[in-house]
Structures are given as C-alpha cells and as structure tokens.
Amino acid sequence: MKFQGTESYVATSDLTIAVNAAVTLERPLLVKGEPGTGKTELARQVADSLGLRMIEWNVKSTTRAQQGLYEYDAVSRLRDSQLGEERVHDVSNYIRKGKLWQAFESEEKVVLLIDEIDKADIEFPNDLLQELDKMEFFVYETGETIRAAQRPVVIITSNNEKELPDAFLRRCFFHYIRFPDEATMRKIVEVHHPGIKDSLLTTALTQFYELRDQPGLKKKPSTSEVLDWLKLLLAEDLTAEDLKRDGANALPKLHGALLKNEQDVHLFERLAFMARNQR
Numbered sequence: 001m002k003f004q005g006t007e008s009y010v011a012t013s014d015l016t017i018a019v020n021a022a023v024t025l026e027r028p029l030l031v032k033g034e035p036g037t038g039k040t041e042l043a044r045q046v047a048d049s050l051g052l053r054m055i056e057w058n059v060k061s062t063t064r065a066q067q068g069l070y071e072y073d074a075v076s077r078l079r080d081s082q083l084g085e086e087r088v089h090d091v092s093n094y095i096r097k098g099k100l101w102q103a104f105e106s107e108e109k110v111v112l113l114i115d116e117i118d119k120a121d122i123e124f125p126n127d128l129l130q131e132l133d134k135m136e137f138f139v140y141e142t143g144e145t146i147r148a149a150q151r152p153v154v155i156i157t158s159n160n161e162k163e164l165p166d167a168f169l170r171r172c173f174f175h176y177i178r179f180p181d182e183a184t185m186r187k188i189v190e191v192h193h194p195g196i197k198d199s200l201l202t203t204a205l206t207q208f209y210e211l212r213d214q215p216g217l218k219k220k221p222s223t224s225e226v227l228d229w230l231k232l233l234l235a236e237d238l239t240a241e242d243l244k245r246d247g248a249n250a251l252p253k254l255h256g257a258l259l260k261n262e263q264d265v266h267l268f269e270r271l272a273f274m275a276r277n278q279r
Contacts, residue, residue, distance in 0.1 A: 009038070009045040010180075010187045018175035019046055025173060028114075028132055028154035030164075033177030036222025039157040042177075043113035046155065054111045055152075057099035063120050065127030068098040069137050069146075091141050100131060104148040112152040118161045125168035133171055180223060182209065192227050193234060203240040204230060207252045211259075216267055221258040229257040 003019040005011030011019075019042075022029035031039045047054035057068055073094040080088045087093045097105075103112040117125060131137045135148035156172065158164065180188060182205055189201060208229070212220045221229075232254045233243070243253055250272040251265070252258065259265050 003046050003049050006045045006049050008191055009041060010184065010191060011042075011045070012184065015042070015175060015177065018173060022155075022173040023153055026151050028156050028172045030156045030158065030169070030172035030174045031177060032158045032160050032174070034179060034220070034222055035159050036224040037177045037179060038223060039177060040113070040115050043111055043115075043155040043157070046153065047111040050111070050153070052109055052111050052153065053106070054113060055099050055103050055106075056113045056115060058115050059117050059120050059124070061119050061121075063124070065120075065124050066098075068100045068114075068128065069131065070098050070101055070139060071096045072141050095139070095141060100128075100137070101146055103152040104135065104137075104146050106152070107149055109150040110152045112154045114154065114156045116159060117156050118158040118164065122162065122165070126165050129167060129171065179212075185223070185226070188223060189227065189230060193230055196230065196234065197240070199240040200233065200238070200243070201230075203243045204233060207243060208258070211252065211268075214267070214271075218263050219260055221260075225258055225260075229254060232257055 003011070003016055003023070005016060018031075019029060031042060033039055043056075044054060046052075072091075073096065077088055077091070077094045099112065099114075103110050132154060135151055136145055138145050185205060186201065189196060189205075205226075208221065208226050211217070229252075236254070238253060250268040255265070255268075259268070
C-alpha cells in the first residue's frame, strides 16, 4: 500500500513520504498546516488512492473523546423501562457506536480521519492515547473489549490553534504542510482550472503572493481561496491586462475572495492612500 498522490491532489514528495511512513509504522499521521492547505482533503485522497473506505470524525469545541468510542443512552433506557419495553433487557440497544468503534469493527482496512483535533479541550488527545496506541477499548456497560479487526490508517489534522500534549505527539508521525511555492501552486491550479492562460495565471499568482507577503496582514489567503479567486476571474473572463493595478488601487480585482476581514481591506486602502500622497 503506497500513496503517490492522485490526479486531483498534488502531493509533494515529503508529504507522500510522511503518509507512507505512517502507514508502515502503523502510527497516526498528525498533519498540521494553515487552514485551506488541503489537510482534510489529504485523508480523502489517501483513502481513494489506497482503495479504502473513509470514516470521518469532525471534532468541535464540545466534542468529548468518549463520543469517538461510544455513548450510552441511560435516559432512553430508563424511559423504556417505565413503559415496559422488552428491548430494555438488552443494554446494547442503548449504546451508540462512535467513529473509532466503527473503524475498529470494520472487516476491511479503513482510513479514519480525526479532523481538527485542536478544536477540542486540551485533555481530548490524552483521553485517546491508549485507544489509538493499543487499538482497543473496553465497554463497561456490556463488559466487552472492542479490538480493531484491521488496524486503520489514522490521519489527524490540526490548525495549530493550541499545543498538543507531548505524550500524544510521541505516538504520532508528524508532518507540516508548508504553503505551496509558486511552482507547486501552478500544478495545483492546473488540476482545478486546466488550460488557464499562462499570462493570466502569472499575473494573478504574482498579485496573490505579494498580497500574502504584505506585512501586517491579519489573515493570509490560503490555497482554497486563490482557487476560488481564479474561478471568479475566469467566470468574469478577465485578462492579465484587466488585473493590472495602479498606485491608486492596491486591492486586487474581486479581492473579497482573498481578504476575509475589514482590517486587511483597510490595510490595503491605507497603502493606496499613501501611494497617492507620495506622487
């Protein structure tokens, strides 16, 4: 089982090495990087490339680690007991399987994505240490141990919003997705917008990277945002000439696809104002 990227996902050599190393070591692959750099999509493409089913666990600020294993619905069982329901005698009727349980019980190898783990409480990763290490957990209500029939390929993403515990990091293979350079970005664009005119792409990417490199920018635009921007430029049938700016206008055309808060818009408006005053 070797991941080499797919036709719809440009994977750098260091990324493919990281994925294959994690698969070989049978350790979770922890992927960090800026939002919009394709971390979640990586898991989908790994599953597609290896011919595996994917199970996706989207983590929120309220998510608890126990929910990934199972949840016991004691309230429903109490209600059914009051109503004299026959099903109340089998406790398994009130256990809701979590994403880890689903991955563990699968007869075929699967890709398990734990998406944006840094959104949850700081104890969340620690609460999954043993389960991800041993690939098993105990169900107290039924007295059974759930063991992975096939050890899943575990991919964990993080936007680096908070530090993860050292004990958790030791159990992972780590990879940071660097923001693509212009050559890699051209390959990514070709996948999503094949045949785009080179003059338009060159001008657009020049403006995009200049915008990203602007000091004081609060939120740098991501890969997904430049792809959206290019889609708009193509839809409007704009040319490289249309994108040219003068000193009076520092904002790119259709900049709402790239700049997502008023502070950054005001920053470029101030730069344009300063440029006008210097003439």
